[in-house]
Amino acid sequence: MRILRDIFRRRLRSSLTIFGIAIGVFALVMLGSVAESMNRMVEGGTEYYAEKVMVSDDSGAGSMSVTPMSLSMIERIEEVEGVSRASASLSVLLDDLGAVQMGMPALIIGSDLRDRGFETFPLTLAEGRDLEPGDRRAAVVGADLVTRLEAEVGGEVELRGETFEVVGILGKTLTTPDSTVYVPLADAQDLFAEQLTAPVREALDIRDVATGLVVFHAEDVDSDELAARIEAEVADVRAVGPGAFEEQIGSMMGIFNSVIFGVGMIALVVGGLSVVNTMTMSVAERTREIGVRKAVGGSDGAIMRRFLGESALISTLGGGAGLALGALAIGALDAPGSAMAGTFLLSARLAAGSLAFAVALGVLAGAWPAWHAARLNPVEALRYE
Amino acid sequence: MNDNIIEITGVTKRYRLGKDNYVNALRGADLTVARGEMVALMGPSGSGKSTLMHIAGCLDRADSGEVRLGGRRVDTLRGRELVSVRGREVGFIFQGFNLIPTMTAVENVALAAEYAGVSKRDAIRRATGLLELVGLGDRMRHTPTELSGGQQQRVAIARALVNGPGIVMGDEPTGDLDTATSEEIVGVMRDINTDQGTTFVLVTHNPEVAEACDRTINMRDGVVVDDGMALFTEYRSA
Secondary structure (H helix, E strand, O other): OHHHHHHHHHHHHHHHHHHHHHHHHHHHHHHHHHHHHHHHHHHHHHHHHHOEEEEEEOOOOOOOOOOOEEOOHHHHHHOOOOEEEEEEEEEEEOOOEOEOOOOOOOEEEEEOOOOOOOOOOOOOEEEEOOOOOOOOOEEEEOHHHHHHHOOOOOOEEEEOOEEEEEEEEEOOOOOHHHHEEEEEHHHHHHHHHHHOOHHHHHHOOHHHEEOEEEEEEOOOOOHHHHHHHHHHHOOOEEEEOHHHHHHHHHHHHHHHHHHHHHHHHHHHHHHHHHHHHHHHHHHHHOHHHHHHHHHOOOOHHHHHHHHHHHHHHHHHHHHHHHHHHHHHHHHHHOOOOOOOOOOOOOOHHHHHHHHHHHHHHHHHHHHHHHHHHHHOOHHHHHHOO | OOOEEEEEEEEEEEEEEEOOEEEEEEEEEEEEEEOOOEEEEEOOOOOOHHHHHHHHOOOOOOOEEEEEEOOEEOOOOOHHHHHHHHHHOEEEEEOOOOOOOOOOHHHHHHHHHHHOOOOHHHHHHHHHHHHHHOOOOOOOOOOHHHOOHHHHHHHHHHHHHOOOOOEEEEEOOOOOOOHHHHHHHHHHHHHHHHHHOOEEEEEOOOHHHHHHOOEEEEEEOOEEEEOOHHHHHHHHHO
């Protein structure tokens, strides 16, 4: 209580310092939670890709971002030794590119359902049922898209202008499936066809089209080795195992994380310097008081603890305020249906880490002024005007 | 048992003001104060009386000479022991009262006891008792700005007494007070001196304060020129 009174003896200055720390922590929390969300997505992705090989067309047939491939490829791939199952999928963007998009773009994925029973990634249904063979115009909606699409089981949603019945809603995975709508392959093929120019559409047997194959390995077969074998044995395909995914994404995330935390740290260090300033001023102003405290028997340690306590309290208040502000902002921005849903993830380790860093910074920043205060000669301090 | 609570012999102190600019504040001062005495330390500005008091109270360190409090050498003490002497054996009262502005009267007094290792509850209890003793029983929860100068100095006296020291040192304790209040404060100190046997050493310019004391010690140019003993002895034997 006394320590609070001392801090707020200079109300404006202390408030500004606390505000400065709060902004630093707020920045760290906001930026950090973007990084955490990305990390979580990548972790989920790593898990998702761990036991499978993704096969796509590599014939150089066009510069389209998604190159169609023939379903006949399934048979050819399944002939490769070590493959237990190949399943076709066709991805279509839910929204046209160009819209401001944070994180991963939302996708419509059509599946031939051949992966069911082989998929090891834990995908759970929050409500309703999975797609079944023979379904048409049916959709299973990912967790982050529920509010945006106003999806409810038994209701209808509009996907790229077409109406679908919602048969199921997925549980939250914190990775790609959250922003994905799953539909029968034939429906995805129809949506895909609409995006093609007329000549291409006519040249193509749309029922034979997929954009990729998910390949599951037989027992005791390494996914990366299997990927290499597929590329060697089947012409014109690119096969990617989990190793390639981790390599690409891993180094990218490393840079991304350092940039984001670097910026957050700079914000906090600036806040820390203002703690040094505030405490130095406070010590200078209270030189006489320090002399009095020493004259009535205050030890160097007691004086030092007092000032360290003040700076620790200032930075704890600032850190707490910044964290609370960050949590509120993330709560608002991450609300279901918001364009930024899924962009932020305020993890426990981020929250605890930011707060701990702020407190440590405060103690560190207060150390020099506190030490200086403790070392003052009592007689000189008493004479100080 | 030695009945001199303060024994100072040949103390010197030189302050450095700037490069090659020194002031010899004390040039071999001697001072002896008996237990239970109330003495005034007088002399012109710069005569070294405050410095002598600071050294006697372990607030400052002599360059040479010996300082004994209650028969114990204290000029050689360092660190924790020095802090302990300062806190428990000596109490200080200042001209500008020097109370901590954010604390109430009772907290100001209790602080000194807490520094000496007394639990917060006991410190508050002691402080309450002492504030009643100096006549501030109804002003415990007031902060310094809500108290008059005389009341603030009473709080300071209570603070100086809270650890039951043998000696209380005052540096111009009435310097900021009007004549009537000054008399009151000297009266409070005199009563404590008489009732509890606490030794008082008061640095002062005020002849009326000196008159209220048992003896007046005069300083000039960093030495004690008259320790007032002649008059004191005369007074005692009379």
